[in-house]
Amino acid sequence: LACRRTFIFLPKCLLAMCPYNCFTGPAGTPGREGNPGTNGIPGTPGIPGRDGLKGEKGECINEIFEEPWRPNYKQCAWNSLNYGIDLGKVADCTFTKLRSDSALRVLFSGSLRLKCKNACCQRWYFTFNGAECTGPLPIESIIYLDQGSPELNSTINIHRTSSVEGLCEGVKAGLVDVAVWVGTCADYPRGDASTGWNSVSRIIIEELPK
Template structure:
């Protein structure tokens, strides 16, 4: 019994230094790791460095594939039809017919005529007669000078006319009351179709008055002027 106890004690004293040395070896690496961690974790952050320059632009990428075609849109509303009208610039169109000393003494009928070519149907005609007019009578009388277009008086809007009225006369037609005066008959007529137009100057009676002794174009020039005007 004593011998076994002695052997155990000898073994303990022999193995004790080895165990202590092994534990010391294991503790030294762990201590180094702890010291390394404490050293670098506790460092103060340094001043930021200078910002770097921009790099060179990159090259173009590979082109993408075509997209899917779009669908048709909704049908729009029906538009209004607008027609543009292009007209040529207006060109003057006029004519003059003149007579020297007509000395036309009729009391009823056509005195003179002037044919005119009208270019457009939507235009108007301006007409003018200038000449000497005279009226004689025993009692009150009235004569009327007027224009016709292809034989008819103007209706667009009204006739073109002038009148001469004489209130006091003499017992005889060859009395001294025999005054010839240059007068005019002038106006605009609309609604006349394009083409040839016979423009006439006529003499006739006034409504509700007797006819007198009329004279047109005595000893002077008479003229008719026709001009086509845009509306």
């Protein structure tokens, strides 16, 4: 009798399950990356954090911005006043004061003369709106004459350029009438006064910061 062989071809998947004659094939080509996925569902809000520690108290700084100081001055001048009064106003000069917290520096420069037969004294002084300075004291200059001889006193007639100068505080802002007056000294008789003879006289006013 002839012997017949029968061959049965099975799929690879069945061959892999076969306990006999199992073979591993070569690795396949790597696949391409897939498309990006869609966004996920938003998460729920977290729990609110606790308040932080209280900070230290800050410093309070007040900034004061002041306008820069501007020079403010004026001069009034006269040629040969030749004012021979013994009591009264000699000359005046109107000034515009910009601030109430400033001081006024005033100067009178001119020829002064005093003569008399007996002891005498005359006083030249400033006023501000008709009143003498009180911050801190009046601004004045005096001439006292006493030669001890009536005969000699009657011939003395010396004119000298002199000045009356000072600072006055407490004058309010606005128009200020600054004037120079001549008067008597306390407890002394007046003499024959003369102001501004044969020369230039001037009043200079300047506003200064305190």
